[in-house]
Amino acid sequence: xxxxxxxxxxxxxxxxxxxxxxxxxxxxxxxxxxxxxxxxxxxxxxxxxxxxxxxxxxxxxxxxxxxxxxxxxxxxxxxxxxxxxxxxxxxxxxxxxxxxxxxxxxxxxxxxxxxxxxxxxxxxxxxxxxxxxxxxxxxxxxxxxxxxxxxxxxxxxxxxxxxxxxxxxxxxxxxxxxxxxxxxxxxxxxxxxxxxxxxxxxxxxxxxxxxxxxxxxxxxxxxxxxxxxxxxxxxxxxxxxxxxxxxxxxxxxxxxxxxxxxxxxxxxxxxxxxxxxxxxxxxxxxxxxxxxxxxxxxxxxxxxxxxxxxxxxxxxxxxxxxxxxxxxxxxxxxxxxxxxxxxxxxxxxxxxxxxxxxxxxxxxxxxxxxxxxxxxxxxxxxxxxxxxxxxxxxxxxxxxxxxxxxxxxxxxxxxxxxxxxxxxxxxxxxxxxxxxxxxxxxxxxxxxxxxxxxxxxxxxxxxxxxxxxxxxxxxxxxxxxxxxxxxxxxxxxxxxxxxxxxxxxxxxxxxxxxxxxxxxxxxxxxxxxxxxxxxxxxxxxxxxxxxxxxxxxxxxxxxxxxxxxxxxxxxxxxxxxxxxxxxxxxxxxxxxxxxxxxxxxxxxxxxxxxxxxxxxxxxxxxxxxxxxxxxxxxxxxxxxxxxxxxxxxxxxxxxxxxxxxxxxxxxxxxxxxxxxxxxxxxxxxxxxxxxxxxxxxxxxxxxxxxxxxxxxxxxxxxxxxxxxxxxxxxxxxxxx
Numbered sequence: 001x002x003x004x005x006x007x008x009x010x011x012x013x014x015x016x017x018x019x020x021x022x023x024x025x026x027x028x029x030x031x032x033x034x035x036x037x038x039x040x041x042x043x044x045x046x047x048x049x050x051x052x053x054x055x056x057x058x059x060x061x062x063x064x065x066x067x068x069x070x071x072x073x074x075x076x077x078x079x080x081x082x083x084x085x086x087x088x089x090x091x092x093x094x095x096x097x098x099x100x101x102x103x104x105x106x107x108x109x110x111x112x113x114x115x116x117x118x119x120x121x122x123x124x125x126x127x128x129x130x131x132x133x134x135x136x137x138x139x140x141x142x143x144x145x146x147x148x149x150x151x152x153x154x155x156x157x158x159x160x161x162x163x164x165x166x167x168x169x170x171x172x173x174x175x176x177x178x179x180x181x182x183x184x185x186x187x188x189x190x191x192x193x194x195x196x197x198x199x200x201x202x203x204x205x206x207x208x209x210x211x212x213x214x215x216x217x218x219x220x221x222x223x224x225x226x227x228x229x230x231x232x233x234x235x236x237x238x239x240x241x242x243x244x245x246x247x248x249x250x251x252x253x254x255x256x257x258x259x260x261x262x263x264x265x266x267x268x269x270x271x272x273x274x275x276x277x278x279x280x281x282x283x284x285x286x287x288x289x290x291x292x293x294x295x296x297x298x299x300x301x302x303x304x305x306x307x308x309x310x311x312x313x314x315x316x317x318x319x320x321x322x323x324x325x326x327x328x329x330x331x332x333x334x335x336x337x338x339x340x341x342x343x344x345x346x347x348x349x350x351x352x353x354x355x356x357x358x359x360x361x362x363x364x365x366x367x368x369x370x371x372x373x374x375x376x377x378x379x380x381x382x383x384x385x386x387x388x389x390x391x392x393x394x395x396x397x398x399x400x401x402x403x404x405x406x407x408x409x410x411x412x413x414x415x416x417x418x419x420x421x422x423x424x425x426x427x428x429x430x431x432x433x434x435x436x437x438x439x440x441x442x443x444x445x446x447x448x449x450x451x452x453x454x455x456x457x458x459x460x461x462x463x464x465x466x467x468x469x470x471x472x473x474x475x476x477x478x479x480x481x482x483x484x485x486x487x488x489x490x491x492x493x494x495x496x497x498x499x500x501x502x503x504x505x506x507x508x509x510x511x512x513x514x515x516x517x518x519x520x521x522x523x524x525x526x527x528x529x530x531x532x533x534x535x536x537x538x539x540x541x542x543x544x545x546x547x548x549x550x551x552x553x554x555x556x557x558x559x560x561x562x563x564x565x566x567x568x569x570x571x572x573x574x575x576x577x578x579x580x581x582x583x584x585x586x587x588x589x590x591x592x593x594x595x596x597x598x599x600x601x602x603x604x605x606x607x608x609x610x611x612x613x614x615x616x617x618x619x620x621x622x623x624x625x626x627x628x629x630x631x632x633x634x635x636x637x638x639x640x641x642x643x644x645x646x647x648x649x650x651x652x653x654x655x656x657x658x659x660x661x662x663x664x665x666x667x668x669x670x671x672x673x674x675x676x677x678x679x680x681x682x683x684x685x686x687x688x689x690x691x692x693x694x695x696x697x698x699x700x701x702x703x704x705x706x707x708x709x710x711x712x713x714x715x716x717x718x719x720x721x722x723x724x725x726x727x728x729x730x731x732x733x734x735x736x
Contacts, residue, residue, distance in 0.1 A: 005341030012345035013173070016352070019188050023181030029381050033182035033388060034100045034364040035277045038673075044187045045278045045287025050294045051190025052273040052357050053080075054197065058295070059302045059347070063326040066306030067319065070238030071732050074303045077295075079253055081724060083261050084292045085717035089710060090265055091275035091285035093431070095669050098676075101361065102271045103369035106423075109430045110438040111657050113373050118445065119423055120365035123268035124395055126420065127358040130267075131399030134354055135167045164404060171400045174352050174359070179389040183272055186356040196346040198294065200339075201301040207334045208308035218311065218489075220528060226308070227735030233311045233490040239732040241725075255628040259635055263420030266427045269361045280671045289717055296724050300731065305330060314490035315497040355396060362395040363388035422448040425638035429646070434662070434700045437653050440645035444638050452634060456603045466604065473565050473598040476619050476626075478557040478574050478590040484548035492531055492544045499523040499533040548584070558623040561609060563602025572596055607633040659687045662702045666690035 027033045040048065058077050065073030099105050103123065107116035146154050146162065157165045181188075209226030213219055218229050231239070264270065275284030309330040313319050319326055331343045367388045372379070379387075425448075426441035460466050467473075487495070500523045510518050521534035529544040542549065557574070559565040574590035581587075592598065608626065610633050611618060618626065663683040667690055670676040683689050695703040 002337040002340075004338040005344070008338050008341035009345050009348075012342070012348075015192070016189060017176075017180075020180035020185045023185040023188070026184065027182055027385065030364070030367070030384055030388075031100060032184070033385055034360060034368075035272060036183040036187060038277055039279050040187060040277050040283065040287075041279055042283045042286050042290075044191060045273075045275070045283050046291040046294070047191040047194040048187045048273045048277070048357070049288045049291025050194045051186075051291075052269055052354055053292055054194070054295045054298065054354070058299070059197075059201070059305075060324060060327045062299055062302040063306040063309065063330070064323045066303050067310045067323045067326040070234065070240065070307070070310075071303065071728065072240060072242055073306065074299055074728070075242075075253055077299050077302075079256050080260060080292070081296055081721050082257055083264060084289060084296070085714050085721065086261060087274075087288045087292060088285050088713040088717050090270075091278075091288040092281050093265075093665070094271050094274045094276035095278055095281050095284040096665050096667065097271070097276060098664070098669070098680075099271060099276070101364045101368050102266065102268055102427075103365050105271075106426070106430075106441075107369070108657075109653075109661055110426070110441055111653055112438045112442075113369075115426075115438065115441060115445075116369040117373070119268075120369035122422055123365045124362045124398075126268060127362040127395055128398035128402050131355045131358055131396065132402035135170065135399055135403035136163075167400055167403050170348065171396050173348075174355050175393045175396050179392060183277060183357065183360045186360060187277075189352060189356065193346050193352075194294070196342065198298060200343050200346055201298050201305070203339075204305045204330065204334055205301060205308070208305060208312070208330070211312060211334060212308060215312065217528060225735060229735075230307055230311045231736045233314070233488065234307070235485075235488040235491065238307070238310070239736060241729060241732065251628040252624045255631040255635075259421060259631050262424045262428065262635060266420050266423045268365060269358050272361055273357060281669050285713065289713070293717075293720060293724075300724070300728060302327075303728070304731065311490060315493035317497060317501060320494065320498070355399065359392040359395050360388075363392035366391040421634050421638065422452060425642045429639070429642055431665075432701060432703055433646070434658050434702060435646045435652075436642065437646055437649065437651050439649050439651045440642045443645055444642040447641055448634075448638055451606055451637075456606045459606075460600070460604055467562075467600040468568065468597065470598075472561045472604070473600055474560045474619060475565050475598075476556040476558045476560070476621070476623070478554065480552055480554050480588040480590060482550050482552045482586040482588075484584040485551045487542055487544050487547050487549050489529065489544040491549070492529070492542060495533065495542065495549070496523055496525060496531045499531075503534065555622070558626060559600060559605075560618050560626065561605045562600030563605075565598050565600055567592060568597040568599045605630055607631075607637075610637075660684055663687040663690050665702075666693045666704060 031037060061076045062074055065076040067073070097105050099108070101116075101120070101123075103116040103120045106119045107113055146166075155162055212226040212229045213222070213224065215229075216222075218233060224232065265274075270276075273288075275281075275288050278284035278287060306326060309319075309326050313326075313329065313333070316329065319329055331340055335343060367384050371387055371391075372384065376383070422445060425444050426436065429436040430441070503518075503521065503523055507515065507518055521537075521539065523534065524532040524539075526532055526541070531542050532539045533542060534540075541547070572592060574592050576588055577591050578589040579586065580589075608618065608630050611629060616629075618629070621629070664680060667679055667683050670679055691697055693704050695701075695705045
């Protein structure tokens with residue numbers, strides 16, 4: 001970056017510090033720090049939802065997957081789309097809870113402080129994993145933007161890699177800012193960064209399209225639009241909404257949507273950004289839904305930017321090796337001095353506001369559900385505030401450690417799919433069913449911990465024989481498919497740079513006659529649509545749109561019950577066992593030599609083992625289907641277990657506590673806190689006042705009658721979802 005970029009970045013940080021200090025002066029009580037005094041209207045709630053849900057990883061994740069897989073790469077972020085309409089309903093829940101943490105909700109609903117404490121531990125762990133994604137993403141974005149005096153990106157600082165220095169430094173900035181202003185500061189930061197990230201996401205598009213039209217190599221006649229150039233350069237499959245090139249198959253996508261729908265409601269920060277900090281119910285639901293739809297539209301902007309980058313920079317070795325750097329590289333190339341710094345500042349603000357909100361809510365969990373009940377119940381408000389600030393700093397430290405340990409955004413993302421499901425069944429059933437009880441909730445949570453985490457992660461360490469058990473080391477058939485694919489122009493450029501780099505690397509070790517002979521094999525760009533590259537000691541011509549190149553993809557070999565399976569002895573490779581040839585395709589089947597002892601590596605996929613007694617033939621399933629099937633027991637079994645236990649166990653929660661809780665959840669919130677207290681007092685004294693709101697009165701079910709606003713808002717949200725999909729479909733066809 002240039003000096004103006006650093007000036008912009010510095011000014012941005014000064015502004016954030018000023019906001020933090022200003023907000024700190026207004027904090028007197030826990031509710032001020034943890035919930036912002038519950039005084040936020042639609043605007044701030046909208047950008048709170050947008051900011052908390054739009055981390056610095058989202059543009060990077062979308063750009064990465066769309067650079068390599070095309071339009072289908074958007075699903076790495078867009079999979080939340082069809083969850084959004086349900087926010088119209090859930091936004092009201094959190095406001096009517098009138099709690100500062102979801103741990104408080106578990107304490108009230110199940111009359112169990114220990115359950116609230118367990119949830120607080122879960123919540124803090126979740127924040128550490130979730131926050132680690134943001135740190136990993138911002139490090140990958142900033143890496144190509146941080147350059148030395150010669151303009152070359154800095155890879156190391158002293159003995160450390162750049163990310164090993166950058167991530168902790170960013171963490172320190174987050175802590176210094178976050179401990180000051182609490183949730184109010186986070187929300188104002190969300191507003192600023194939200195406006196900027198929307199503007200800059202859009203700004204990259206016209207600049208990128210203009211760069212395409214002015215590129216003499218891509219548009220030699222100067223008569224094509226940017227969209228036409230993208231279709232001219234990129235493979236046709238890059239414009240499919242669902243493509244096998246993407247990392248998310250349809251089956252896996254559906255499973256993720258269900259998992260997210262069940263798990264999002266128990267993500268700890270939702271008690272605040274999900275509507276609990278709003279001044280009233282309308283602000284809660286409108287802010288939550290609008291903020292998330294803003295993110296969906298921004299995703300389209302990130303997608304289009306990635307397609308532009310895939311067209312412009314198809315032959316950039318740095319991106320071929322690490323597509324995670326796509327967004328940062330495009331920013332450096334497309335934006336001028338000052339704007340680069342502003343883009344990095346916005347991404348940092350996205351990180352800071354997201355992690356800040358999580359830090360505040362996480363510290364609230366520790367203070368209210370662990371520290372106050374069990375360590376110091378009678379402390380002052382100021383004491384609790386400082387304990388919250390200290391624990392918040394520790395939460396951010398944990399995120400940094402996770403980020404440096406698992407520097408893989410996709411791995412962190414997949415871990416977050418199932419983690420919230422640990423407490424999902426007690427939440428959903430507790431919301432709607434009186435019979436759901438504390439013992440059933442505890443057993444369900446313990447089951448989830450054992451089957452989702454403890455046994456898969458630590459079981460193989462205790463029982464090492466599991467790793468070599470032949471029943472557990474099964475893999476899907478290994479298949480190599482070589483398909484003849486017509487070379488696109490972008491693939492031509494990519495193949496040329498790969499061939500040239502390989503040729504140059506080989507030249508360094510040669511001399512004399514060998515070097516002279518090697519010089520004759522130097523790759524050559526004949527024209528915009530033709531290259532000459534060496535193959536088997538001779539030069540061949542590759543013509544875009546005519547030459548068919550062999551594209552070999554290996555599928556299968558997927559471990560059924562482990563992260564991966566490999567031979568115990570090193571050096572053993574699969575051997576060819578069969579070949580099936582057709583006009584444009586060669587399919588080779590491979591297998592490890594007979595008698596090869598295999599061992600499972602990584603964690604045990606315990607939930608897939610549940611399908612064996614059912615007779616499901618897992619070995620014939622593709623890896624995407626296996627990933628989807630693995631989520632099914634994690635989604636279904638906790639609910640089945642808790643429902644059965646709630647019927648079987650004799651334990652019941654007290655009628656008085658249940659009456660009080662469900663009466664509160666049926667009572668709409670008044671913006672005036674004093675009037676709201678009076679409303680609650682009336683329904684507590686006579687719960688029958690709100691019984692008419694029950695869809696199934698005089699039963700164990702507590703499902704409220706939907707109002708016209710509930711139905712209309714939900715339907716409109718669903719329609720908007722399909723409009724967004726239709727818009728992407730239309731956009732993908734422009735210029736084609």
